[in-house]
Amino acid sequence: MTMEIRIMKNILDRNQNKADEVRNLLAEKKVKMVNIISSPGAGKTTLLERTCEALAGKINIGIIEGDVTTDRDAQRLKKYNIPIVVINTEGGCHLDSHSISKVIGMFDLDNLDLLFVENVGNLICPSVFDLGENFKLAVVSTAEGDDKPAKYPRLFIEAMAVILNKTDLIPHTNFNIEAFKTDLAAINPGIPLFKISATRGDGLQGWLDWIVQQLDS
Amino acid sequence: MHELKIAEELSVIVIDKAREAGLSVVERVNISFGQLVQIVPEIFEFAFREAVRDTIAADAALNIEIISLEMRCLSCGAEYAPADNFPACRSCGGLEITVVHGKELFIKSIEGE
Numbered sequence: 480m481t482m483e484i485r486i487m488k489n490i491l492d493r494n495q496n497k498a499d500e501v502r503n504l505l506a507e508k509k510v511k512m513v514n515i516i517s518s519p520g521a522g523k524t525t526l527l528e529r530t531c532e533a534l535a536g537k538i539n540i541g542i543i544e545g546d547v548t549t550d551r552d553a554q555r556l557k558k559y560n561i562p563i564v565v566i567n568t569e570g571g572c573h574l575d576s577h578s579i580s581k582v583i584g585m586f587d588l589d590n591l592d593l594l595f596v597e598n599v600g601n602l603i604c605p606s607v608f609d610l611g612e613n614f615k616l617a618v619v620s621t622a623e624g625d626d627k628p629a630k631y632p633r634l635f636i637e638a639m640a641v642i643l644n645k646t647d648l649i650p651h652t653n654f655n656i657e658a659f660k661t662d663l664a665a666i667n668p669g670i671p672l673f674k675i676s677a678t679r680g681d682g683l684q685g686w687l688d689w690i691v692q693q694l695d696s
Numbered sequence: 697m698h699e700l701k702i703a704e705e706l707s708v709i710v711i712d713k714a715r716e717a718g719l720s721v722v723e724r725v726n727i728s729f730g731q732l733v734q735i736v737p738e739i740f741e742f743a744f745r746e747a748v749r750d751t752i753a754a755d756a757a758l759n760i761e762i763i764s765l766e767m768r769c770l771s772c773g774a775e776y777a778p779a780d781n782f783p784a785c786r787s788c789g790g791l792e793i794t795v796v797h798g799k800e801l802f803i804k805s806i807e808g809e
Contacts, residue, residue, distance in 0.1 A: 480809055481723060481807055481808065481809050482717075482719075482807070482808070482809065483805050483806070483807045484713055484714075484717045484719070484805055484806050484807070484808075485804070485805045486709065486713055486803045486804065486805055486806065487802065487803070487804055487805075488709060488802060488803055489801060489802050490702055490705050490706050490709065490727065490801050490802055490803055491702065491705055491801055492705075492709075493705060493708075494705070571701075572697045572698065573698060573701070575701065603698065603734050604697060604698035604701075607698050607702075607733055607734075607801070608698070608701075631734075632732065633732040633733070633734060633799075636732070636795060664791075665784060668784070668791035668792070668793070669791065669792075
C-alpha cells in the first residue's frame with residue numbers, strides 16, 4: 480500500500496551545513512570572506528588585480544580562484560605575492576561549500592584578514608549555493624547591458640554591494656545608467672554601487688575604502 | 697545548470713529516506729522551489745531522472761510546486777507579492793524589505809510502498 484513519508488528538509492542541507500562550518504571557522508579566525516559573482520568577462524579578475532595592487536601589503540589577502548578549467552586567473556594574480564588556491568570545477572557552473580571546505584586549510588588563517596572567492600562566471604547558479612561567506616559581491620559590466628538586475632534578481636537581492644565595471648565603455652554601448660540604477664534600487668534599495676573602470680582605475684578608491692571598512696564590521 | 701547539483705542532492709535524500717522507511721519503490725517525490733531559485737522544471741526533471749537511474753526511485757514522478765515571491769516590509773509589516781520584481785512595499789512604499797517566500801528549496805515528502 481502506498482504511504483507518504485513527510486520529510487520537510489532543505490534539499491541543499493549538506494551544502495548549508497558545510498557552509499555554516501566554514502563560516503564558524505572563519506569567524507573564529509577573524510577572516511572575512513567575500514563571494515564574488517558575475518558573468519564571465521565582467522572583470523572579476525581585473526578587479527582583484529587592482530584591489531591587490533592597492534591593498535596587498537597593508538592587509539593580508541588570500542584568494543580562492545574558481546574556474547571551470549585552467550589556472551590562468553591565478554597566474555595573473557601571482558605577482559602580488561599572496562596565497563592563491565585554484566579550484567577547477569571541471570565543467571561545474573558554480574562553487575559549493577564542500578569545495579571551499581576542502582581548500583580552506585591550505586591558507587594560514589591566523590595570518591589572513593580578507594579572503595576573496597572568485598566564483599565561476601555565471602549569474603544564476605552561484606547565487607543559490609552558500610559558501611560560508613560573510614557577503615556576496617555582484618560585479619556587472621556595462622558591456623552586458625543595463626538589464627541584469629531585473630533579469631537576475633536573486634543575485635542582486637542577496638549581494639551586499641554591486642560593482643559596475645567598464646564605465647569607460649559606456650559611450651560605445653547602449654548602456655543606460657539611469658535605467659540600471661532604477662532597477663537596482665527597486666530590487667535592493669540602498670545597496671552600495673561602485674562605478675569603476677578596473678582597467679583605467681576610475682572610481683576604485685570608493686570600493687577600496689568600503690572593502691577595508693568591512694574588515695571592522 | 698544548478699539543477700544538476702540540486703537534483704543530485706535530492707536523489708541522495710530520497711533514497712536515504714525511502715530506505716529508512718522500508719520502501720521498496722518510490723512513486724512520487726513532492727518538492728517546493730521558490731521563484732528566486734530560478735529552476736527550469738524541464739531541466740530539473742531531466743537531471744533528476746539521471747540521478748535516480750537504476751535506483752528504487754527510478755520511476756518516481758516529480759511533483760514540483762513553485763512558490764511565488766513574497767516580501768515583508770520592515771517599516772509597516774505588510775506582507776505582499778511584489779509587482780514585476782519591484783519589491784517596494786505596496787502598502788506604505790517602504791524600501792526596507794525582506795524576502796519571506798521565494799528562496800525555498802525543499803523536499804516535502806515522498807510516496808511509495
